[in-house]
Amino acid sequence: MSIFDGLEQIVETDYPLAKCTWYGLGGAADYFVRPKTVEQLKQVVQRCNENEIPIYVLGAGSNLLISDDGLRAAVIKLEAEKFAQTQFDGEQLTAWAGAELAKLVLTCVKKGLSGIEALTGIPGSVGGAVKMNAGGNFGDIGAAVETVTLMDSQGNIFEKSKPELMFDYRCTNITAKFILNAQLKLTAADPEQIMRTVKEIWIYKKNNQPLNTKNSGCIFKNPRGVSAGALIDRAGLKGLQIGGAVVSEKHANFIIAQKNCRSRDVMRLTDAIKERVKEQFDIELELEIEIWN
Ligand SMILES: Cc1cc2nc3c(=O)[nH]c(=O)nc-3n(C[C@H](O)[C@H](O)[C@H](O)COP(=O)(O)OP(=O)(O)OC[C@H]3O[C@@H](n4cnc5c(N)ncnc54)[C@H](O)[C@@H]3O)c2cc1C
Structure with missing residues (x-):
């Protein structure tokens, strides 16, 4: 019996990872897995554990540099429909890990919901953004996130909410392997006003960052008080x-x-x-x- 018997549909082997990162660099993963359901994700995790295969969780690959030699591991990407859902309920948003951040920012603008426009110009997925507490001078995603649904490396699913859930400069206290989704608290606001903020941030980024190049955003964190x-x-x-x-x-x-x-x-x-x-x-x-x- 092979390691991923019965899961062949969602597992590829010797998969080139360069195309999965913004840098466009890096070798191949022994296994590249795109589960379609939470149940499948659990099964994959279980098989990896049984066979001592290390797991890496890939978002949109915009904050990653992968070795030229690739990874003797399973790289799991939560991009299937189930994992890319977004659900709005008034000022409450549940965004699954695979949802694309840039699209979500614009959807919120259209709906007149303020709270994540500070993330304008930041590529990536919701999962990656929450894990990194993505943000910058204009604010970060952690300010809007209230609760996250997580899966640990044993396949257990649980929630973590503020104040137990904490965000700091480019980090969180989430230690579970997978962020499945995040619940965000937004605020109703004038769409035109939010759009003005989005445009201001875009102009700032266009003037200050080497857009249209292969890069991975800022390489180093700012040391305290210094750029x-x-x-x-x-x-x-x-x-x-x-x-x-x-x-x-x-x-x-x-x-x-x-x-x-x-x-x-x-x-x-x-x-x-x-x-x-x-x-x-x-x-x-x-x-x-x-x-x-
Ligand atoms: C042009 C450019 C500009 C950028 N500007 C900014 C900026 O202004 N501010 C900023 O903060 N960042 C910036 N970045 C960096 C990057 O976009 C962010 O860190 C982004 O949030 C990473 O998301 P991702 O989905 O690409 O994550 P990835 O790069 O795929 O992964 C990053 C980390 O998140 C983890 N991860 C991803 N998904 C999950 C999940 N579902 N569960 C658990 N862990 C997960 C990965 O394991 C990894 O540890 C920039 C990058 C680029 C290329």
Whole structure:
């Protein structure tokens, strides 16, 4: 009997992950799994446990760098219809993990619901956004999330609500393997006013970020009270290149993957930046992107 007997429909083997990430980099996963139901997800988790296969949960791959050697693991993506649902009930929104954040922001604008417009211009899925507490100068998703439905690595499903559920700068205290959905509290507001905010944020991002390049957003978290981008800029590292990876001239906290870039180029460049910033300012930069290897 094979590991995923009976689940062949949702499991692919030796699956190239590069196309699943915004960087477009990385090798193949031994198993790539797209469950269609919560029950199937449970079965997959159980089979992985029985066979000691590590599990990675993939959102839209916009905050990830995956090793060129790929992963001896099962990468699970919650993108099937069941996992991408959104349900509105007055000012309450239940968004499943696979729902696309950008679309959801616009749906909320149209419905005249304020609360997540601060996430304009942030790519990704609801699951990834909640896990990372995605946000920025304009606010973060954690402010609107009240409750999350989670599944742990044994397949148990449970909820976690504020105040037990906590969000901080680019992190949460969610330790369960899977975020299945999130319940958000929004506020009724004038759609035109929300749209004005969306446009302002877009203009800001267009002016400050290297849009239309292959990148993964900010590489490093801002150390307390300082901008990582400003430190990298002051260290004279804009334009620094290793292999096909280059520090953006527009925003020093972005590393752009050029043609023929490999994941290892980005990794070596992040190491070089960390070293130079440490040398010059005695500050340890911490990665914001996640590296899977
Ligand atoms: C151009 C660009 C601009 C960006 N700007 C911003 C910004 O302004 N602010 C900001 O915060 N981020 C920004 N990012 C980073 C990224 O978009 C966010 O971190 C986003 O929330 C990641 O979501 P994702 O679905 O792509 O997650 P992924 O990158 O796929 O995964 C990120 C993490 O979330 C986990 N995860 C994903 N789904 C689930 C789930 N269902 N259950 C449990 N864990 C899960 C993954 O295991 C991983 O640990 C930017 C990225 C790009 C490419």
